[in-house]
Amino acid sequence: MATLELPLSTETGTLGIMHLKRYWRKCIAQRNGNIDPSLSQSEWSLDMALLSALGLGLQPTLDKLFGQVPSFETFEAWVLEVNGRQLQTDTVSRFNQLVESGKVSPAPDTDISANPFSETDMQFWEENGYVILRNAAEPADCREAVILICEYIGVDEHDPSTWYRQHPDRLGIMIQLFKHPVLNRIRASARIREAFMQLWGRRDIWLSTDRVGFNPPETESWKYPGDKLHWDVSLELPIPFCTQGILYLTDTAENQGAFSLVPGFQHRIGNWLNSLPPEANPRQEDLYALGVKPIAANAGDLIIWHHALPHASSPNTASVPRYVQYINYRPADLEVKKWR
Template sequence: MGQTFLSPDTLIPFSETGKLGIMHLKRFWNKVLLKRENKLSQNDWQDEWQLDRTLLSALGLGLEQCLIYIFRETPSFGKFETWIIETAGYPRQEDVLRFNDLFGDKNKEPANVIQPVLDVEQLKCWQENGYVIIRNAVSKDDCEETIEVICDFIGVKRVDPATWYKQHPSIQGIMVQLFQHPLLNKNRQSEKVRMAYEQLWQRKDIWVTADRVGFNPPETERWKFPGPNMHWDCSLTLPIPFSLQGLLYLSDTEASQGAFTLVPGFHNRIEKWLHSLPAGTDPRKQDLHALGSTPIAANGGDFIIWHQALPHGSRPNTSDKPRFVQYFTYEPVDIREADLWI
């Protein structure tokens, strides 16, 4: 006998809320528990995926941290809401109301009066290269304080190399599973960053994600760069939809300092490249550096936005200083990922 899945009609309704007053949360909790028990089909899981992501953005939660918690703890809904409050605090009422409005008048036109923040040269760089650098998006002081928060969290001292390679349960390669802190939230609310995303999306109804941070120390004889190397975070099913990713440099970062790396302009030639590969070739296993990878040096407080069709990643840090970054992006609720992952 095949696997029996529950129908989406049997799920908790979107409208049912708890003490946080936010719609869809109870349904999301319901779906994750069913997914854990393999009682929800992949198609039904994917159908509301972007709505789920937007819900977590409104709550200030990281996607990975939330899924891990539910899968491990299988909490009651009341316990889940309590965990949300303890982890991310009470959501802003304006975010709750804005999210709940998504279930209101479907014909309501979103406000789209875009105030441009990217100049002619930045837009030219974007069109030709698929990325743009927003200079001084976050103050130096806030970046320096954010670095101290990261160092305290993982138990390292910024000026003491002997502490940089300690094991810590929240360190995964060069990623640090730190999602919530007032400074991280403040950085995510940078007006320059939000306006740049609005200009590139050409819409204002976008939501900021609560992503993690990064710590990439210099390579040594005993510690080697663990990746992620060059990759894509989207399916390579054509056509690749427009979507954006971003990171904030928290410290001045030289090209040799494990700098963020991408292949400029590849969004303009990815279809031709994919079609040129022999049948059966896995595009993800090619030498993506050979496509023209370029490390992006920038200063603390600078924010990089790139098109998701660009191969991108980090690189070995051959300098004598660690690299500190914060990841986040802005996205609308109605983008859809490809049904087939390639």
């Protein structure tokens, strides 16, 4: 494979954003099959910090780059359009600081001394690998987000006959809806950021721009299409620390498609993986036999979990849908291992 010349991460375009041109060029090269995959893997965390700083969802960004193969100027114009033609200059400055120096200051509204979780919460987190931030989002914002989801996919929350309509942005229980003022407001909450900072034990973490979810009750003709218990990380040991998060937008009972996980498995995963026969695929094992727990919580509660825990949503056997928003923070130097 010929050596691929890439722009330096410090090179910018008209928007003044570092690493954007390099990221664009890497994606175009990857689409054309002329880039070493290890390069993309080695810069994955910085790439994700870039998308976080620009408020870009990963899937729509890849759809743009791989589907339309835009020029860099067209890509910059799309980034600006997605952001309502106005970038958050403080966030861009913090990202450029990260590229130049490898260090970054906390967001201006962050109380670096705040610890939303109590000592009891932290003990629970250490033991179980998950914790619930109660009242993480305002009730009015949760309600607005539910209305938004319903309007976006064309369903009436009070009419079950509409809950199963097809929509191009409805993929299983995931809705490809990333950007809206209420979603931005919820995910950018200082208290949510401070909770992730407390769990990470560091300030230089970046907010991901993720999607929302809609999980209606099962019927005779519609069955739960979501994933079973799984991991979203390489299982090469040791598994580096990382978080994931899901916010309930309505009160959610255990049988209402609740988010489920295997508590405490971050302490057991190494011994469990090493106990499997060499030919076994751990992702195809009966993970439910490990002791799965569905988590009931209220509207506005944020569940954060260690990504070494097997996790998934679940079939909804209640009478009303489950509405959620996915929220996470991670640092730009997160270790990324080859998928196993």
